[in-house]
Amino acid sequence: MVPPPEHDPACAVAHGEAAGDGDARTLVAVFASPVADFLLRYGADLGYHGVLVEPDPGRAAAARSSATDVLTASPTDLGGSADVVVTDHHRPELGVVLRDLLRGRARWIGVMGNPRHPGPHVQALAELGVPADDIARVHRPVGLNIGSRTPPEIAVATLAGLLADRNGRPGGFAF
Template sequence: MLRLAVELGFKAVLVEPDEVRLQGTPRPHGDQVVHDLAAADLDEGTDVVLSDHHRAEIGVVLKEALAARTRWIGILGKPAVEGPHVAMLRELGVPAAEIGRVHRPIGLNIGARTPAEIAVATLAGLIAERNGRPGGFEF
Protein backbone atom coordinates (compact mmCIF):
# COMPACT_ATOMS: atom_id res chain seq x y z
CA MET A 1 0.00 0.00 0.00
CA LEU A 2 2.82 2.42 0.82
CA ARG A 3 4.51 1.89 -2.54
CA LEU A 4 1.30 2.58 -4.46
CA ALA A 5 0.29 5.47 -2.20
CA VAL A 6 3.43 7.41 -3.06
CA GLU A 7 2.81 6.87 -6.78
CA LEU A 8 -0.75 8.19 -6.35
CA GLY A 9 0.34 11.43 -4.73
CA PHE A 10 -0.15 10.55 -1.08
CA LYS A 11 2.49 11.28 1.54
CA ALA A 12 2.90 7.77 2.89
CA VAL A 13 3.97 7.34 6.51
CA LEU A 14 4.28 3.93 8.12
CA VAL A 15 3.60 4.13 11.85
CA GLU A 16 4.98 1.03 13.57
CA PRO A 17 5.14 1.30 17.37
CA ASP A 18 6.98 -2.02 17.71
CA GLU A 19 10.55 -1.59 16.49
CA VAL A 20 11.07 -5.36 16.65
CA ARG A 21 8.53 -5.84 13.83
CA LEU A 22 10.70 -3.73 11.54
CA GLN A 23 13.89 -5.71 12.19
CA GLY A 24 14.93 -7.91 9.31
CA THR A 25 12.33 -6.52 6.92
CA PRO A 26 13.21 -4.25 4.04
CA ARG A 27 12.30 -0.62 4.54
CA PRO A 28 8.98 -0.01 2.82
CA HIS A 29 8.87 2.35 -0.10
CA GLY A 30 7.24 5.39 1.44
CA ASP A 31 8.00 8.85 2.62
CA GLN A 32 8.96 7.87 6.15
CA VAL A 33 8.73 5.37 9.00
CA VAL A 34 7.88 6.58 12.51
CA HIS A 35 7.15 4.84 15.78
CA ASP A 36 4.18 6.88 16.99
CA LEU A 37 1.36 8.99 15.58
CA ALA A 38 2.72 12.21 17.04
CA ALA A 39 5.70 11.93 14.69
CA ALA A 40 3.36 11.49 11.70
CA ASP A 41 2.12 15.12 11.89
CA LEU A 42 -1.59 14.31 11.64
CA ASP A 43 -3.94 17.09 10.61
CA GLU A 44 -7.33 17.67 8.97
CA GLY A 45 -5.92 16.59 5.60
CA THR A 46 -4.59 13.25 6.86
CA ASP A 47 -6.05 9.87 5.94
CA VAL A 48 -5.30 7.10 8.44
CA VAL A 49 -5.42 3.43 7.42
CA LEU A 50 -4.89 0.72 10.01
CA SER A 51 -3.95 -2.49 8.29
CA ASP A 52 -3.74 -4.78 11.32
CA HIS A 53 -7.01 -5.00 13.20
CA HIS A 54 -5.88 -7.50 15.86
CA ARG A 55 -3.12 -5.56 17.60
CA ALA A 56 -3.54 -4.61 21.23
CA GLU A 57 -2.70 -0.94 20.68
CA ILE A 58 -5.27 -0.17 17.99
CA GLY A 59 -7.69 1.43 20.43
CA VAL A 60 -5.08 3.91 21.62
CA VAL A 61 -3.87 4.58 18.07
CA LEU A 62 -7.41 5.20 16.81
CA LYS A 63 -8.23 7.44 19.77
CA GLU A 64 -5.16 9.57 18.94
CA ALA A 65 -6.11 9.69 15.25
CA LEU A 66 -9.67 10.76 16.13
CA ALA A 67 -8.40 13.46 18.50
CA ALA A 68 -6.18 14.85 15.72
CA ARG A 69 -9.35 15.55 13.68
CA THR A 70 -7.96 13.64 10.71
CA ARG A 71 -9.93 13.74 7.46
CA TRP A 72 -10.58 10.02 7.15
CA ILE A 73 -9.87 6.96 9.32
CA GLY A 74 -10.33 3.35 8.33
CA ILE A 75 -9.37 -0.09 9.57
CA LEU A 76 -9.25 -3.33 7.61
CA GLY A 77 -11.81 -5.96 8.44
CA LYS A 78 -14.83 -7.89 7.30
CA PRO A 79 -18.03 -5.82 7.09
CA ALA A 80 -20.23 -8.51 8.64
CA VAL A 81 -18.29 -8.62 11.92
CA GLU A 82 -17.92 -5.79 14.42
CA GLY A 83 -14.24 -4.99 14.68
CA PRO A 84 -12.39 -5.31 17.98
CA HIS A 85 -11.57 -1.61 17.74
CA VAL A 86 -15.15 -0.72 18.70
CA ALA A 87 -14.93 -2.32 22.16
CA MET A 88 -11.42 -0.93 22.65
CA LEU A 89 -12.57 2.61 21.88
CA ARG A 90 -15.61 2.25 24.16
CA GLU A 91 -13.30 1.13 26.99
CA LEU A 92 -11.22 4.25 26.40
CA GLY A 93 -14.34 6.43 26.75
CA VAL A 94 -14.58 7.46 23.10
CA PRO A 95 -18.14 8.63 22.28
CA ALA A 96 -20.19 6.57 19.81
CA ALA A 97 -20.25 9.42 17.27
CA GLU A 98 -16.44 9.45 17.19
CA ILE A 99 -16.27 5.66 16.93
CA GLY A 100 -18.61 5.99 13.96
CA ARG A 101 -15.97 8.07 12.14
CA VAL A 102 -13.83 4.93 11.81
CA HIS A 103 -14.64 3.28 8.48
CA ARG A 104 -14.77 -0.48 8.31
CA PRO A 105 -14.46 -2.07 5.88
CA ILE A 106 -12.20 0.21 3.92
CA GLY A 107 -11.70 0.44 0.21
CA LEU A 108 -13.99 -0.04 -2.72
CA ASN A 109 -16.12 -3.15 -3.04
CA ILE A 110 -14.19 -4.88 -5.82
CA GLY A 111 -14.02 -8.31 -4.19
CA ALA A 112 -10.41 -7.80 -3.08
CA ARG A 113 -8.85 -10.84 -1.42
CA THR A 114 -5.05 -10.61 -1.69
CA PRO A 115 -2.94 -7.98 0.07
CA ALA A 116 -2.21 -6.27 -3.26
CA GLU A 117 -5.90 -6.21 -4.22
CA ILE A 118 -6.83 -4.84 -0.78
CA ALA A 119 -4.20 -2.11 -1.21
CA VAL A 120 -5.62 -1.16 -4.62
CA ALA A 121 -9.20 -1.14 -3.29
CA THR A 122 -8.20 0.93 -0.25
CA LEU A 123 -6.26 3.50 -2.24
CA ALA A 124 -9.01 3.73 -4.88
CA GLY A 125 -11.45 4.46 -2.07
CA LEU A 126 -9.19 7.18 -0.69
CA ILE A 127 -8.90 8.72 -4.15
CA ALA A 128 -12.71 8.69 -4.48
CA GLU A 129 -13.05 10.30 -1.05
CA ARG A 130 -10.34 12.87 -1.82
CA ASN A 131 -12.14 13.79 -5.06
CA GLY A 132 -15.60 13.93 -3.52
CA ARG A 133 -16.87 10.91 -5.46
CA PRO A 134 -19.04 8.06 -4.13
CA GLY A 135 -16.58 5.42 -5.36
CA GLY A 136 -18.70 2.34 -4.65
CA PHE A 137 -18.18 1.87 -0.91
CA GLU A 138 -21.47 0.00 -0.48
CA PHE A 139 -21.14 -3.63 0.56
Protein backbone atom coordinates in the same frame (compact mmCIF):
# COMPACT_ATOMS: atom_id res chain seq x y z
CA MET B 1 -15.41 19.91 -38.47
CA VAL B 2 -16.07 18.80 -34.89
CA PRO B 3 -15.72 21.59 -32.33
CA PRO B 4 -13.10 20.99 -29.62
CA PRO B 5 -14.54 19.66 -26.33
CA GLU B 6 -14.84 21.99 -23.41
CA HIS B 7 -11.67 22.24 -21.38
CA ASP B 8 -11.54 19.33 -18.94
CA PRO B 9 -8.75 19.76 -16.38
CA ALA B 10 -8.71 16.04 -15.49
CA CYS B 11 -8.31 15.14 -19.15
CA ALA B 12 -5.49 17.64 -19.54
CA VAL B 13 -3.66 16.10 -16.57
CA ALA B 14 -4.18 12.58 -17.93
CA HIS B 15 -2.68 13.59 -21.27
CA GLY B 16 0.31 15.29 -19.63
CA GLU B 17 -0.82 18.74 -20.74
CA ALA B 18 -1.17 20.09 -17.19
CA ALA B 19 0.08 19.37 -13.71
CA GLY B 20 -2.10 17.75 -11.03
CA ASP B 21 -3.67 19.75 -8.24
CA GLY B 22 -0.53 19.57 -6.10
CA ASP B 23 -2.47 19.13 -2.86
CA ALA B 24 -0.19 17.76 -0.17
CA ARG B 25 -1.56 14.41 0.90
CA THR B 26 -0.39 12.01 3.56
CA LEU B 27 -1.25 8.33 3.71
CA VAL B 28 -0.73 6.77 7.12
CA ALA B 29 -0.70 2.98 7.16
CA VAL B 30 -0.98 1.64 10.68
CA PHE B 31 0.78 -1.64 11.51
CA ALA B 32 3.42 -3.20 9.27
CA SER B 33 1.77 -5.75 6.99
CA PRO B 34 1.85 -6.84 3.36
CA VAL B 35 -1.20 -4.65 2.68
CA ALA B 36 0.54 -1.66 4.31
CA ASP B 37 3.54 -2.22 2.03
CA PHE B 38 1.38 -2.10 -1.10
CA LEU B 39 -0.71 0.82 0.19
CA LEU B 40 2.38 2.93 0.73
CA ARG B 41 4.03 1.83 -2.53
CA TYR B 42 0.96 2.51 -4.69
CA GLY B 43 0.05 5.58 -2.65
CA ALA B 44 3.36 7.20 -3.59
CA ASP B 45 2.40 6.88 -7.26
CA LEU B 46 -0.85 8.68 -6.43
CA GLY B 47 0.94 11.60 -4.83
CA TYR B 48 0.70 10.57 -1.19
CA HIS B 49 3.53 11.04 1.26
CA GLY B 50 3.61 7.68 3.04
CA VAL B 51 3.99 7.12 6.75
CA LEU B 52 3.96 3.78 8.53
CA VAL B 53 2.95 3.70 12.20
CA GLU B 54 4.28 0.56 13.85
CA PRO B 55 4.32 0.65 17.67
CA ASP B 56 6.23 -2.62 18.00
CA PRO B 57 9.95 -1.66 17.99
CA GLY B 58 11.06 -4.92 16.37
CA ARG B 59 8.55 -4.67 13.56
CA ALA B 60 9.32 -0.97 13.13
CA ALA B 61 13.04 -1.71 12.77
CA ALA B 62 12.32 -4.35 10.12
CA ALA B 63 10.04 -1.94 8.23
CA ARG B 64 12.67 0.82 8.13
CA SER B 65 14.34 -0.81 5.14
CA SER B 66 11.79 0.91 2.89
CA ALA B 67 11.93 4.59 1.95
CA THR B 68 8.74 5.30 3.91
CA ASP B 69 8.79 7.23 7.17
CA VAL B 70 8.32 4.82 10.09
CA LEU B 71 6.96 6.05 13.42
CA THR B 72 6.52 4.04 16.60
CA ALA B 73 3.77 6.34 17.93
CA SER B 74 0.72 7.87 16.32
CA PRO B 75 1.49 11.29 14.85
CA THR B 76 -0.34 14.09 16.63
CA ASP B 77 0.30 16.70 13.97
CA LEU B 78 -1.70 15.21 11.10
CA GLY B 79 -3.25 17.86 8.93
CA GLY B 80 -6.68 17.74 7.38
CA SER B 81 -5.28 16.15 4.23
CA ALA B 82 -4.14 12.92 5.89
CA ASP B 83 -5.85 9.60 5.23
CA VAL B 84 -5.27 6.82 7.79
CA VAL B 85 -5.75 3.11 7.14
CA VAL B 86 -5.36 0.55 9.93
CA THR B 87 -4.24 -2.65 8.22
CA ASP B 88 -4.57 -5.13 11.10
CA HIS B 89 -7.57 -5.11 13.44
CA HIS B 90 -6.22 -7.94 15.61
CA ARG B 91 -3.32 -6.04 17.20
CA PRO B 92 -3.56 -5.35 20.94
CA GLU B 93 -2.47 -1.74 20.34
CA LEU B 94 -5.50 -1.07 18.12
CA GLY B 95 -7.51 0.98 20.62
CA VAL B 96 -4.65 3.14 21.85
CA VAL B 97 -3.37 3.87 18.35
CA LEU B 98 -6.84 4.79 17.07
CA ARG B 99 -7.59 6.91 20.15
CA ASP B 100 -4.43 8.90 19.55
CA LEU B 101 -5.13 9.26 15.82
CA LEU B 102 -8.68 10.47 16.51
CA ARG B 103 -7.20 13.32 18.56
CA GLY B 104 -5.56 14.62 15.40
CA ARG B 105 -7.18 16.25 12.42
CA ALA B 106 -6.92 13.43 9.89
CA ARG B 107 -9.32 13.81 6.98
CA TRP B 108 -10.28 10.14 7.02
CA ILE B 109 -9.62 7.16 9.32
CA GLY B 110 -10.54 3.58 8.49
CA VAL B 111 -9.96 0.05 9.78
CA MET B 112 -9.68 -2.95 7.49
CA GLY B 113 -11.76 -5.97 8.28
CA ASN B 114 -14.60 -8.17 7.16
CA PRO B 115 -17.81 -6.12 7.20
CA ARG B 116 -19.78 -9.23 8.22
CA HIS B 117 -18.06 -9.21 11.62
CA PRO B 118 -18.24 -6.51 14.29
CA GLY B 119 -15.27 -4.18 14.30
CA PRO B 120 -13.10 -4.80 17.39
CA HIS B 121 -12.08 -1.14 17.34
CA VAL B 122 -15.51 -0.08 18.64
CA GLN B 123 -15.14 -1.97 21.94
CA ALA B 124 -11.44 -1.10 22.25
CA LEU B 125 -12.17 2.63 21.88
CA ALA B 126 -15.21 2.54 24.18
CA GLU B 127 -13.11 0.85 26.90
CA LEU B 128 -10.62 3.75 26.60
CA GLY B 129 -13.41 6.29 27.12
CA VAL B 130 -13.47 7.59 23.55
CA PRO B 131 -16.79 9.38 22.89
CA ALA B 132 -19.26 7.66 20.55
CA ASP B 133 -19.09 10.58 18.07
CA ASP B 134 -15.34 10.06 17.70
CA ILE B 135 -15.74 6.28 17.36
CA ALA B 136 -18.25 6.92 14.57
CA ARG B 137 -15.53 8.79 12.62
CA VAL B 138 -13.75 5.48 12.03
CA HIS B 139 -14.79 3.95 8.71
CA ARG B 140 -15.26 0.23 8.28
CA PRO B 141 -15.16 -1.41 5.82
CA VAL B 142 -12.64 0.50 3.74
CA GLY B 143 -12.16 0.52 0.00
CA LEU B 144 -14.34 -0.35 -2.94
CA ASN B 145 -16.12 -3.70 -3.07
CA ILE B 146 -14.23 -5.29 -5.97
CA GLY B 147 -13.80 -8.73 -4.46
CA SER B 148 -10.15 -8.16 -3.59
CA ARG B 149 -8.36 -11.05 -1.92
CA THR B 150 -4.60 -10.44 -2.18
CA PRO B 151 -2.60 -7.65 -0.52
CA PRO B 152 -2.08 -5.75 -3.81
CA GLU B 153 -5.78 -6.03 -4.68
CA ILE B 154 -6.80 -4.88 -1.20
CA ALA B 155 -4.44 -1.90 -1.52
CA VAL B 156 -5.89 -0.96 -4.92
CA ALA B 157 -9.48 -1.21 -3.61
CA THR B 158 -8.58 0.85 -0.54
CA LEU B 159 -6.78 3.57 -2.47
CA ALA B 160 -9.60 3.74 -5.03
CA GLY B 161 -12.06 4.20 -2.16
CA LEU B 162 -9.94 6.96 -0.63
CA LEU B 163 -9.72 8.76 -3.97
CA ALA B 164 -13.48 8.44 -4.51
CA ASP B 165 -14.17 9.82 -1.03
CA ARG B 166 -11.62 12.61 -1.42
CA ASN B 167 -13.26 13.60 -4.71
CA GLY B 168 -16.83 13.36 -3.38
CA ARG B 169 -17.67 10.36 -5.58
CA PRO B 170 -19.41 7.10 -4.68
CA GLY B 171 -16.86 4.87 -6.41
CA GLY B 172 -17.74 2.05 -8.76
CA PHE B 173 -19.04 2.52 -12.26
CA ALA B 174 -22.06 4.72 -11.50
CA PHE B 175 -21.68 8.20 -12.97
